[in-house]
Amino acid sequence: MRFSPENWNVDLTRHRNKFFIGSGLTIVIGIILLLTMGLNLGVDFESGSNVEIQTNETLTEEQILADFEAIEIDNSYVPNITLGGDQSQNATARFVDEFSQQEIAVIQSYFNETYGSSPNISTVSPLVGEELARNAIISVLIASVGIVLYIAVRFQFLYGVSAIIGLLHDAFIVIALFSLLQVEINVPFIAAILTVVGYSINDTIVTFDRMRENVKKEKDIESFQQLAQIVNKSLLQVVTRSINTVLTVMFAAVALFLFGGEAIRSFALALVVGLAAGTYSSMFLCAQMWLVWEWKRLVKLKNKPKKVEEDYV
Secondary structure (H helix, E strand, O other): OOOOHHHOOOOOHHHHHHHHHHHHHHHHHHHHHHHHOOOEEOOOOOOEEEEEEEOOOOOOHHHHHHHHHHHOOOOOOOOEEEEEOOOOOEEEEEEOOOOOHHHHHHHHHHHHHHHOOOOEEEEEOHHHHHHHHHHHHHHHHHHHHHHHHHHHHHOOHHHHHHHHHHHHHHHHHHHHHHHHHOOEEOHHHHHHHHHHHHHHHHHHHHHHHHHHHHHHHOOOOOOHHHHHHHHHHHHHHHHHHHHHHHHHHHHHHHHHHHHOOHHHHHHHHHHHHHHHHHHHHHHHHHHHHHHHHHHHHHHHHHOOOOHHHHOOO
16 A cells, blocks of 8 residues: 555645654754853863774874873863764873974874874864864855755745744754753764755755645635645655655664765764654754745735634644
8 A cells, every 4th residue: 555645634734733842842942051061072072182093903092192291281181072983092182282293203103103094193283173163164055055046946935934943943952952962072073964855855955845736726715724725735645755864864874874984973973863853843844934924915915814824722
């Protein structure tokens, strides 16, 4: 038997206020997390140094700390050790200050003699970190503006507003989760956010396109219930496609998170969370917001009584 959600007797639009409240509460909790816990900005966005150590033996945090103490680096450096690899054979030590060329040479020489391989050391100055953060914000804003303009021209302005709110919702959920878990924010994280924006807007456009087609089939929309039924029918028609798309990509993202190593783990985590949030927002946030705003627009144009919407709650 063919899996056909469009034949289900399910009304997704009737619960729109619950979706709005749930998303609103999530945003409030996210804001509280950001204000209280902040973000764990990586060396890409703050001044500091990263030392990536790769060995053929199992490492421990205490062992790495002892190695740096043996080098007698200035006490102002406060390392943050992260272990990786199947048997903790890799380690990344993050320092809040920049290394001088002399210190870099000493570190590479010590670890080369101790473990047989020189570590990869990256250093970022405050100016470079600020520039990267600024460029990341600008890139997201440019992508968002471009999306709104495209949807406004291709569809309708209300579609564009609904879509951009959904995208901001998805990105914020990922950022809030990273704040809660204190996962490091780095350049791959920004790449993940832009990837999530791409998948989310693709899913939203497919949903909006089906809604527009079904609206065109109606000669005239006389009630909020009629418009809500059109939106609900459209959502049920695209739900199979949305689930299949997000699951396909999510399988790959989960595999990256589990087996991709420490360097790509933040990217994979952001992708998994963002894809789930994007699928939710496309169906239960963007479409529902458009429904409410479109009916208010029709009421204003045709001077229809607003109580019709109140009857469908």
